[in-house]
Amino acid sequence: MPVYRNLNERIREAGARILTRGSLHGLERECLRITSNGQLARTAHPTGLGSSLTHPYITTDFAEPQLEYTTAPHRTISGVTRELRHLQMFTCHQLGQEILWPLSMPPALPSDAEIPIAQYGNSENGLKKTIYREGLANRYGPRMQTISGVHYNFSPGDEFFRFVLESLTPTERDSVGPTAIRAVRDRMYMGTIRNFHRHAYFLPFLFGASSVIDDSFLTAPDNRLSRMRRRTLYGPYATSLRLSDIGYTNREQWELNILYNNLKDYLSAMWRAVSTSNPEFERITKEGGRQLNSNYLQIENEHYSAIRPKQNLGPGERPLTALADRGIRYLEVRALDLNPFTASGIDRERLAFTHLLLLHCLIQESPPLSAQEMIHYHHLQTKVIWEGRNPDLQLEVLGRHTRFHDLGMQLCDRMSGLAELLDRERPDNMYTQSLIHQRRSFEDPTRTPSARLLNEVGGSEVDYIDYGLELALRYRAELCAGTLTPRMQRKLDRVTQQSILDFERLESSAV
Template sequence: MTAQFQRHLSLLSAKPELLFGLQHGLEKESLRITPDGRLSTKKHPEGLGSALTHPLITTDFAEPLLEFITPVSSNVDETLEQLADLHRFAYQQMGDELLWPASMPCFVDDEAEIRIAEYGSSNVGKMKTLYRKGLHHRYGSVMQVIAGVHFNFSFPEAFWQHWAQWQGKDSSIEQVKSDGYLALIRNYRRLGWLIPYLFGASPALCGSFLEQKRSPLPFRRMGKGTYYLPYATSLRMSDLGYTNKAQARLQIDYNSLPGYVESVQRALHSPEPRFAEIGVKVDGEYKQLNDNLLQIENELYAPIRPKRVANSGEKPSEALLRGGIEYIEVRALDVNPFHATGVSAEEIRFLDILLVYCLLSDSPELYADGLTESGRNITTTVLYGRDPKAQLEINGEKVGLRNYASSLLSEMEAVAKLLDQAYNSSDYSAALVHQRCKVVDPELTPSARLIARMKDDSLDNGCLSMELAKQHKRSLHGSSLAVYTQQFLDNSSIESLKAQRDIEMADAEPFEVYLEEYFSAT
């Protein structure tokens, strides 16, 4: 332990209650599939309301890629019950369709059958759809239907008041929070490989995916059409998955908030020759929003991002500059196929431990070499993380992955105990114990359990996922709502459809003018 980490632990030991009330929110994606395991080609169910305006249920890239959004809550169990209720409601509206329980997509015979998400005739709706068309032309649609879980996290205000005193800096509370969250983010970039090792659940994929995403990796074949890497943890996080090679040269600045915003803005205004070849408006039809490295800020594929709730019409960077960092978004979780809603309380509590640890620990500034090193460590972990010989690169030195993971989790024990004191429970220590067991025995990781289940039961990846999809639907569809009422969910859908109509009725300017004004204000 460093002196600074020990000092922060000591200060919090006197006031563990400052960690009570950590705020969480989940954004969980799931593909709608047919009863025979194929991607749904149906429109977003009307009973789920408007994907443009519904606050809790929307779509991501494609019409069948649902996204469930939980409100901010300081209660882990409440967050998971809210997520379960949204799944229950979705099942009511989907007929015989199911939700695919994995991150890597189901069988996709032809990329053309992936229906890009539609958001209506308003200018903002057209822009959202056009952005997705741009993603299709840039990276292909298959990559875009990979699903994940985004975890939103923030510390309570009372914590930051004391943190500001402990830092002894004459800064505004907004500055203290932004500096603190950026320190956390830098350390997360250094330690983020832990997440795919512990929770990665995509070591295998359908052969139809590989047919459309060529790869030199030494895949092994199982059954009729499953391909896997024996020590992989999260192919979703690999170059095969939700990544952007064009952004490989982009170095985002995490050392200051102005630096971060400037580096993102640079990408928004940097022409990309490969994207210029696509064209923006060809034969009167838009193909993408622009030909820059990023069309909009959402296209930045980062495992963690600083965030602030934006005002109407405000862009993410503008919101950050206005009020500083309000929360962070971790984007590295695979959908957990062994849980009906794709995420467990244990995962949330370990993320709490990790993120608190990242803030309390020393966080030197992070530059290009550090970002490159962290990227290599992620690649090692997602492709070969369970290999007993797997090594990471830490400050230029080679270290055994499992040995380093074990030492980190040992240091996190003190954080887990503080959180247990804050919440008057033993849940955090129990969550950490489970992760330490996975380091001692990699066969306990979700990725290893999936490979073992397929081999033991002679099941293809698709067949196993179908079994789990049916099991999860029976489990959730047959149970009652726990937090929301049926009337609330029904009314939310109805009100969202009305809100979309109101937006469409209020539009007065041509789409071309709307786009021009949007980007001229950037």
């Protein structure tokens, strides 16, 4: 199915609206509740935020004090960032003396046994969610799970996929059959994922903001990190320790050989992962540890990847079943650190660039990726994670060693025409401005968030914890000073109360 034939030329003729009309943007943000002295909170999920099991917008991730916000899908980037801010404004009035930690890498952590795993009550679904998290703790340790980030969900409108379908000849359309639009959508989404993996190593450099950590995060010394003052560690050229091998990773999953060359093979590999027992994990159960099962993945969500294909779920529906039955509906980008320099943890500029990159990946030819190529691109990302701000960094791409700075500038050049096309429909040149900012970072790595974080912590004469606490207090004051519209306040009050009623109904059924 030649979906890319003359696609860029046809898009230029049709205009930007063919890419933006009907598109949807969503955000998920994780963050930890902390005490006023910078320690991880040990309290239960605040009652004023409703039930973490049934609330549609405010739940918990791995740990009981780890909030997770999920926005509704929005037509615009401005709309989705506004809703995320509103959710945090609502939260700040429900926390009492607690505050929200603004950085991806956690504050001072207690012992593993003292990190409270999220609790969801005694219903079947609630117990399953808690046991799944116990399994994560037993497999990878609870410290890794306290790392927080931002997930960006994106889908083009169906009008774009119909536009692509129209470029096929009648014979080509007939060969696809009655589900042609779904076939085009699935093929192009999988192509987008492959191209994204080819470019994902740029994101830790541009948006990584976890070059510094508290030494309580590590359980053993790491000679790649240097010490700054009493308890602060940093990577001299690091960009995103969150994405590094000391951060949110899963080495065992490289054994799974999960590729993205077509949806059918991807689903087959994922089904094997959630149904094949891992001898290492079998020992957890034998030694009395809890987990849902001993498979390589307890459930699909355990698969760690920079980007995932997703489908909206029905009640009790498995993600793999939804993908098999209805195909891909949207993509979830998971490679973004929290931005500690804004109260919301994400800003419009980096979303604009990420959106632009996804569209670039969507409309470019996307050859298959082998397992060896996937490993190669993972190695590129690892180099950028640890050495991204090194001005002498070179990477081997397409068989040639090239300065990382030059690779970044080439990427911006390739996307500039698309940015200009998108900005013809806008008064603010958002996409072109975002490219300008990223070019400046490639030209001068001291402009990156990871460099700024390192410089600010280094210049403040305080440890990482005190620096983060100062930011957290500043953002609490900013968010609490804001006022929700009466309509938004009523909406959040209503869904919060309804979540409590829904939880109580589930609990009564579990007795």
